[in-house]
Amino acid sequence: xxxxxxxxxxxxxxxxxxxxxxxxxxxxxxxxxxxxxxxxxxxxxxxxxxxxxxxxxxxxxxxxxxxxxxxxxxxxxxxxxxxxxxxxxxxxxxxxxxxxxxxxxxxxxxxxxxxxxxxxxxxxxxxxxxxxxxxxxx
Amino acid sequence: xxxxxxxxxxxxxxxxxxxxxxxxxxxxxxxxxxxxxxxxxxxxxxxxxxxxxxxxxxxxxxxxxxxxxxxxxxxxxxxxxxxxxxxxxxxxxxxxxxxxxxxxxxxxxxxxxxxxxxxxxxxxxxxxxxxxxxxxxx
Amino acid sequence: xxxxxxxxxxxxxxxxxxxxxxxxxxxxxxxxxxxxxxxxxxxxxxxxxxxxxxxxxxxxxxxxxxxxxxxxxxxxxxxxxxxxxxxxxxxxxxxxxxxxxxxxxxxxxxxxxxxxxxxxxxxxxxxxxxxxxxxxxx
Amino acid sequence: xxxxxxxxxxxxxxxxxxxxxxxxxxxxxxxxxxxxxxxxxxxxxxxxxxxxxxxxxxxxxxxxxxxxxxxxxxxxxxxxxxxxxxxxxxxxxxxxxxxxxxxxxxxxxxxxxxxxxxxxxxxxxxxxxxxxxxxxxx
Numbered sequence: 001x002x003x004x005x006x007x008x009x010x011x012x013x014x015x016x017x018x019x020x021x022x023x024x025x026x027x028x029x030x031x032x033x034x035x036x037x038x039x040x041x042x043x044x045x046x047x048x049x050x051x052x053x054x055x056x057x058x059x060x061x062x063x064x065x066x067x068x069x070x071x072x073x074x075x076x077x078x079x080x081x082x083x084x085x086x087x088x089x090x091x092x093x094x095x096x097x098x099x100x101x102x103x104x105x106x107x108x109x110x111x112x113x114x115x116x117x118x119x120x121x122x123x124x125x126x127x128x129x130x131x132x133x134x135x136x137x138x
Numbered sequence: 139x140x141x142x143x144x145x146x147x148x149x150x151x152x153x154x155x156x157x158x159x160x161x162x163x164x165x166x167x168x169x170x171x172x173x174x175x176x177x178x179x180x181x182x183x184x185x186x187x188x189x190x191x192x193x194x195x196x197x198x199x200x201x202x203x204x205x206x207x208x209x210x211x212x213x214x215x216x217x218x219x220x221x222x223x224x225x226x227x228x229x230x231x232x233x234x235x236x237x238x239x240x241x242x243x244x245x246x247x248x249x250x251x252x253x254x255x256x257x258x259x260x261x262x263x264x265x266x267x268x269x270x271x272x273x274x275x276x
Numbered sequence: 277x278x279x280x281x282x283x284x285x286x287x288x289x290x291x292x293x294x295x296x297x298x299x300x301x302x303x304x305x306x307x308x309x310x311x312x313x314x315x316x317x318x319x320x321x322x323x324x325x326x327x328x329x330x331x332x333x334x335x336x337x338x339x340x341x342x343x344x345x346x347x348x349x350x351x352x353x354x355x356x357x358x359x360x361x362x363x364x365x366x367x368x369x370x371x372x373x374x375x376x377x378x379x380x381x382x383x384x385x386x387x388x389x390x391x392x393x394x395x396x397x398x399x400x401x402x403x404x405x406x407x408x409x410x411x412x413x414x
Numbered sequence: 415x416x417x418x419x420x421x422x423x424x425x426x427x428x429x430x431x432x433x434x435x436x437x438x439x440x441x442x443x444x445x446x447x448x449x450x451x452x453x454x455x456x457x458x459x460x461x462x463x464x465x466x467x468x469x470x471x472x473x474x475x476x477x478x479x480x481x482x483x484x485x486x487x488x489x490x491x492x493x494x495x496x497x498x499x500x501x502x503x504x505x506x507x508x509x510x511x512x513x514x515x516x517x518x519x520x521x522x523x524x525x526x527x528x529x530x531x532x533x534x535x536x537x538x539x540x541x542x543x544x545x546x547x548x549x550x551x552x
Binding site: 013014015016019040041043046050051052055059074075077078079080081082083088 | 151152153154157178179180181182183184188189190191193194197212213215216217218219220221222223226
């Protein structure tokens with residue numbers, strides 16, 4: 001699937017991704033890069049992006065990686081997510097890059113690095129998460 | 139502060155909380171109960187509520203508990219959040235109850251139990267999180 | 277299985293549990309209580325018990341709960357553990373109580389509360405963890 | 415401090431590190447590499463290393479990084495640790511490399527990659543953790 005197709009599938013199944021204007025910037029079998037363009041609804045006190053914005057983006061990056069790597073897996077569901085907030089994201093576009101840590105027939109464990117547009121070297125958050133695949137039979 | 143005042147403060151500072159129609163149902167020095175009323179934008183494939191909806195609600199419950207317990211702390215920021223998704227929430231109103239695990243002058247560690255309206259005994263998710271207080275000097 | 281049988285099985289398969297003098301104090305289908313008796317090798321600077329002691333005990337409590345609930349499952353393996361250290365344990369016997377958060381045919385998600393002898397109401401740590409069951413086919 | 419001095423300090427303050435024959439292989443301001451040499455007390459059913467061995471090593475790698483970077487900080491204490499177990503470590507020497515994710519005057523957030531001797535490219539576990547510095551005033 002192309003990144004555009006993955007973006008369409010995610011937005012079609014998850015209205016909040018549509019509401020956040022979620023972009024799948026690039027994706028292949030090994031990593032996926034997603035973006036939420038800045039808009040003024042995403043802020044929190046301090047003029048920084050909200051934690052839930054970052055968590056939604058991290059989750060979407062893992063979901064996109066699963067699609068890019070394993071094909072359509074709409075029923076894959078997150079079973080665990082852990083996130084460290086490292087620095088306050090500037091009010092600009094936010095990016096998340098997901099990579100594999102482990103993949104079995106029924107589980108996907110990913111790492112996700114989040115950074116602001118133009119500052120890829122300074123992480124704003126680091127997440128790890130587990131997706132349950134073929135979840136319907138869990 | 140009353141639960142209504144806390145709700146107003148959170149919604150005033152975090153537009154996404156307003157967009158989610160976040161409610162602070164009850165709160166005191168020991169626990170806070172928050173709710174996101176069901177609406178059709180909150181779903182994901184499988185007819186269940188999305189992970190980011192649950193994470194946003196868990197985060198808001200901790201934030202509300204901090205306000206209820208410590209007063210206005212808009213600059214408090216999440217430094218870590220861990221969440222286990224335990225069962226798929228029905229497409230109904232979702233609740234989160236935050237309680238203290240630890241509180242020092244600069245850190246608040248909370249546990250949050252999430253459940254669906256009418257099913258308080260069956261958790262849909264369990265989160266733990268750390269908020270950094272007086273964060274401006276961190 | 278009795279708590280004594282579970283203790284014997286764990287100690288037989290995990291030499292470190294034997295070295296820590298791990299006890300399975302009580303266990304049934306819903307919870308398991310384990311203990312590491314205090315000894316002077318368990319400390320760290322500050323005169324408190326070390327983090328690894330607490331993590332080993334939390335892990336053992338989950339393992340004991342799986343045995344008590346599901347029978348012999350020596351091949352069950354931890355896939356994730358998250359722990360918050362909440363207060364410094366006094367140099368006394370340390371206890372951990374594991375309870376279920378979720379159980380499917382292939383995964384067990386547990387919560388574990390750790391406390392010092394005589395102070396069950398003050399948690400020294402809270403952990404959550406996922407065990408993979410029937411792991412040989414994962 | 416040299417890696418040897420850090421190793422001596424850790425072993426001197428934490429008897430379990432001495433019992434595990436913990437080594438600080440290398441360290442500088444940006445990363446620390448620690449090792450637990452294989453011995454037959456470290457196994458669990460399946461002929462693999464136990465989870466607590468991996469958690470103890472991950473914790474020690476973070477502690478060593480703090481010493482290497484910030485000087486003597488015996489009173490630094492772990493406030494949170496999250497670990498994903500990714501593959502079963504062979505019964506050989508186990509290594510952990512800790513790097514910084516964030517550092518403030520009072521908190522250190524680290525990532526730790528664990529791997530077996532001779533297989534640095536295949537992670538057996540990935541951990542993230544938070545250390546509280548100057549903890550005596552927390």
